[in-house]
Amino acid sequence: MLPQDAGFPEPRKDQPPSRGNPKPIAGRIDPTNRGRGDVPYPVLAPLALSSGPDVSNYLQALRRRWVSAAAIGGTLAVLAALAAWFLLPPKYIAMGCVRVAYEVPTIDRTPGGRGDFSTYLKTQAAHLTSRRVISEALKKDEVKALHLEERTNKEPAQYIEDELKVEFQDNQELVKVLMSSPDPQVSLAIVKAVIDSYLDIIVYAEKEERRRRVADMNAVLSKASAALKQKQDTLDSLVRNSGDVDPAVLAIRIGDLQSAIRDANVRRSDLRLKIREAKADLISHIAHMKSLKESAVSTPSVEAALKNDPIAQKLKAEIAAEQAIIDDFEHKTPGVAYPSLLAAKRRVRTAQANLKKRKQEIQEELAAIAETSGTGGREEMERLRVAKENTIKAMEEHHDELGKNLVALNEELAKLKRVDHAEQDRLRESIQQEKQFVDDLALRLRKEEVDLEAGTRVTPAQDAELQKKDMKKQLLGVIAAPLVTLLGTCLCIAWLDVRQRRIRSAGEVSRGLGIRVVGAVPAVPNLEQHLVGPTGEPDLEGHPALESIDALRTQLLRDANDTHTRVVMVTSATHGEGKTTVACHLAGSLARAGRKTLLLDGDLRRPSAHQLFELSMHPGFSEVLLNEVELTDAVQATTLDGLWFMAAGQWDREVLHALARDGVEGIFEKLQEEFDFIIIDSHPVLAATDSLLIGQRVDAVILSVLREVSQMPRVYAASQRLTTLGIRVLGAVVNGADPEEALAATAHARMVAH
Incomplete structure (x- = not known):
């Protein structure tokens, strides 16, 4: 935004003798009324724009x-x-049932095992809806013929998982399988395929698993029988081989060997314990040597040594000095890489590296001192470590020798046991146990083979049938x-x-946007066409709309007496907000009040005021700006007494450049010598800069606002643009206002004017 009068010439110093005291023009109000420094700059957005809509706004x-x-x-x-x-569409539900027996069936009708029936029932229900069963069902020809992917536009397995339902109760044996689909054939086919697939790969597969278990039991029984026969043969052999040996002598010898073996095992155990203790002592000794070294090179020791080291202190001082130089550079000229700054950073890095190297040297020196200290020094501790390792090695060799002796004793004992009668007794006891196991296994195997013929626990209960439609x-x-x-x-x-955020009432303009409302014109269809009647006078005499315009005129006349306001620009935020209508009726009202008034069509890009008076658009204001015609030749008389009109003329880029030159100011000065008031219908503020250029050369600006059309953010933006340039905004006129609101605004305007 340009400040007030930036880039524009000051008013002429040599005023014509006929003008007397200079009048305020070009937005330069008399210094007693407004100074250049008094341009308002709102800090916060108005309430209507800063607050968001609430529920009442939506209602x-x-x-x-x-x-x-x-x-x-x-x-x-x-x-x-x-x-x-x-x-x-309604869905057809197909239902089929399977029966889950409460007890495992047996061939002799005796009660079988029940187990946890609720868990078994839930497991079977989960099998029915599992992806494994559904995938098997999709392989059946009747399901393939349905072309589910084309029908549903879904992956078939996922579609079945979504639609297939399983219902059951904990105290009943029936499990219901339900499927809903818009096509009854789809529901029937899927339920039948799912039940058949479940029976094939779950129920009948369990029966096959039982058959395999029976076969495995047969194999185990065969192996157990063979092992039993082998032990019997071994017993027979021992009995035959022990005929010439004295059982008492054999028993004594076996007892001595067993006693020797126990002693050897005890000595090996004690030796293993001593070896572990010796190793633990060695580890403790090594850890002690390491701790002496680490304590000598701890961080406090190293830091204390660094403080007493002149080389380290010199490096630290060098780093501190260079860092001070770097901080000074970065504080005074941040972001600039001077060669001196870069050199200082390199010196800091070099000094830090040297300090780190010196620290390592001091650590090595402290470690060497620590190694020579302690009980007996490093050589004594190292000698002690070697002695401990040799002791452990000797004990391990002795342990191995005891192991070899133990192996020899066991071998001799095994030879004697071949003719041991006690061994024969133990073998007979083992044979008896093996025989009992074989008999029990044979009995169980027979029962499994019999129960295998009794059938499965899960059986079909009802074929798939259609139920009522689901709507x-x-x-x-x-x-x-x-x-x-x-x-x-x-x-x-x-x-x-x-x-x-359209404007709904005049109150939203005054209270919501903080813009003064100087008038509220009630809604009248085609108000602009009622400017001139058949008699040459307005045909809305006595109408509230005309009363509202006259009230606005009254305020303007009072303002003219107070602040010498004679050049008034009527504008709006955007097109279609009634500015031309307000400007024309305000100019007509001033003319009826006996004021010689000129209506100037300043909307150079989209002129329309000449059509209301049925006058020519050429020549006009554009030609006067370009000095193509005289000012008097561009002014046209209207059918209303006291009202003259200057059309917009032909607009081009040169006209825009001419708006910034001294000629505009001179034109307004000449016109004020001829007319009491000049009403300018300008271009919208937000659409182009024309109104801002003209606005800096007028005494006041009136903003035209159209109810249910104008938007609050745009109106506020237009007001801000004007005030930021120091252009005085007299207020806003709300067109199309509610009749009661317009009547109240008219009464208020008359009260303020008087």
């Missing part, structure tokens, strides 16, 4: 737009209901879809209405 927006919300929402709700009806989802969709659609449409319309 008010919905109340304003209830007709469109009802029409659009009702239409979309009907379409949503129809879509839900056709997109959520709950369809009916729910038909009810919920319209309600959600209607609610969403209403919220969307309310949000769009609130998001636009």
Whole structure:
């Protein structure tokens, strides 16, 4: 933004004799009324822009737009209901049942094992819906013929997992398998395939597993029988070989060997304990040597040595000095890499490396001193370590020798046991146990073979059959879809209405944006066409709209007496906000009040005021700016007494350049010599800079605001642009206001004027 009058020439010093005291023009109000330094700069955004919308704003927006919300929402709700009806067709449910027996069946009808029936029931239900069973079902021809992927646009296994249901109760044996689908054939085929696949790969597979278990038991029985026969043969051999040996002598010898073996084992155990203790002592000795070395080179010891080391202290001083230079550079000239700064950083790195190297040297010196200290010195501790290692080695060799002797004693004992009658007794006892095991295994095997013929615990109970149609989802969709659609449409319309932040009343301009409201014109269709009636006078005599314009005129006349306001620009934030209508009616009202008034069409890019008076657009203000015509030749008379009109003329880029030159100011000075008031209909503020250039050469500006069209952020932005350039904003006129609000504004304006 340019400051006030930046780049524009000062007013002419040589005023014409006929003008007397200079009048305020070009936005340069008399210094007693406004100074250049008094340009307002708002610190915070106005309340209407800084605060977000609340629930009441949305409710008010919905109340304003209830007709469109009802029409659009009702239409979309009907379409949503129809879509839900056709997109959520009723589903056909197929059901099949399997029976899970409470007890394991037996061939002799005696009660079998029950186990945890609830856990078994839940396990079978999980098998029915498992991916393994579903994948097997998809391989069946009747399921392949359904082309599920084309029908559902889903992966077939995932589709079945989503739609397949399994129902059961803990105290009942029946498990229900249900499948819902819009096509009854799909439901029937999938339920039948799932039950068949479950029976094939789970139930019948369990029976095959029992058959394999029986076969395994047969194999184990054969091996046990063979081992029993081998032990019997061994016993027979021992009996035959022990016929010539005295059992008493054999028993004594065996006892001596067993006693020697026990003694050898005890000595080996004691020796192993001593070896472990010696190794632990060696580890403790080595750790002690290491701790002496580490304590000597600890961090406090090294730091203390560094403080007493002149080389280290010199390096630290050098680092501190260079770092001070670096900090000074970075504080005074941050971000600049001077050669001196880079050299100082290199010297710091070199000194730090030397200090680190010196620290390592001191650590090595301290370690060497520590190694020579301690009890007996390093040589004595090292000699003691070697002695301990030799002792451990000798004990380990003795341990190995005891092991070899123990092996020899065991071999001799084994030879004697071949003719040991006690060994024969133990062998007979083992044979008896083996025989009992073989008999029990044979009995169990026979029972398993018999129960295998009794059937399975799970059996089919009911083939897949169709149940009644499921229309709950369809009916729910038909009810919920319209309600959600209607609610969403209403919220969307309310949000769009609130998001636009349009001005709804004059109070939103004054209280919400902090802009003074100088007038409120009630809504009149085609108000601009009622400017001149058939008699040459306005045909809205006595109408509230004309009363509102006259009240605005009254305020302007009073302001003219107080601040010499004679050149007034009427503008708006954007196009289509009623600025031309306000400017034309205000100029006509001043003319009716006996003031010689000129209406100047300053909307050079999109002129339209000449059409209201049915006058020519050429020549006009553009030609006067370019010095192509005389000022008097561009002024045209209208059918209203006391009102003259200057059209916009032909606009081009040269006209825009001419707006910044001294000629504009001179034009206004000459016009003020001829007219009491000059009303300028300018280009919108936010659309181009024309209004800002003209606005710096007028006495005041009136902002035109159109209810339900103008947006608060844009109106506020336009006001800020004007005030930032030091242009005086007289206030805002709200077009299309509520009749009661317009009446109140008119009464207030008349009260203020008087």
